[in-house]
Amino acid sequence: MTTTEKAAMPERRKPKAIEFTILYGWHAVISGAFIVAYFSGDEDTYAMHQFAGYLVLAAIAVRVTAAVFAPQGSPLRIRCPTLAPLAAWLAALAAGNRARIGGPPSLPRRPFFALMATVLLISIGATAASGATADFLPFVEHLHEALGEVALWIVLGHVGSVFVLNALPKLWRRSAGGRLWPTNERC
Incomplete structure (x- = not known):
């Protein structure tokens, strides 16, 4: 390459609509589960609190896994x-x-x-x-x-x-x- 030539800029990947749908769905699951877990921590609703807490944990595990395997430029990538x-x-x-x-x-x-x-x-x-x-x-x-x-x-x-x-x-x-x-x- 000579000094007058420019290196080709890598083309940015356009995110797909399904990636945003997955991300918004994940937000809905984790925010709903977090709200339920936060407000159901007393003795009467402990089973609900426990279920919501494990759902939050599972949602985070799914999100981190998706971030690892998502292609460069994807909104799922962290x-x-x-x-x-x-x-x-x-x-x-x-x-x-x-x-x-x-x-x-x-x-x-x-x-x-x-x-x-x-x-x-x-x-x-x-x-x-x-x-x-x-x-x-x-x-x-x-x-x-x-x-x-x-x-x-x-x-x-x-x-x-x-x-x-x-x-x-x-x-x-x-x-x-x-x-x-x-x-x-x-x-």
């Missing part, structure tokens, strides 16, 4: 969170640079989401695994309860950040000059 792209993405977010946050020429797949997915899978997985362990080793129950409380706040942070990050492009379209917040007083 990206490895790295700090450099995350720092650049957060700096672009703070500066209000919408082209670097989510539009085309953007950072790939929002590095914040990769970090969030990893933290969610670890926290919810640890909660579910400690619950399964507590069935056989009762002294783990307090750890399970503490992890459940932490996981709830992480889940709520996930829901809030997804709403905020998906609402930002709408705010930018409404704002003057592509800034995050409009400068005129009529809004």
Whole structure:
């Protein structure tokens, strides 16, 4: 290759609709099971709590397995969170640079989401695994309860950040000059 020739850019794989359907179905199963497990932890509904907890554990196992075998570019694949792209993405977010946050020429797949997915899978997985362990080793129950409380706040942070990050492009379209917040007083 000479200095004037450019290397061919690899073509990005377009995700298939079935991959998104699987991902949304998985979200429905794990969020429903997590909600049921969280609110059914008392003595009267312990069987329901136990079933929902094992369903969460199974859903995480299926998700991690799918992530390992999913092709590159698939939404089922879990990206490895790295700090450099995350720092650049957060700096672009703070500066209000919408082209670097989510539009085309953007950072790939929002590095914040990769970090969030990893933290969610670890926290919810640890909660579910400690619950399964507590069935056989009762002294783990307090750890399970503490992890459940932490996981709830992480889940709520996930829901809030997804709403905020998906609402930002709408705010930018409404704002003057592509800034995050409009400068005129009529809004």
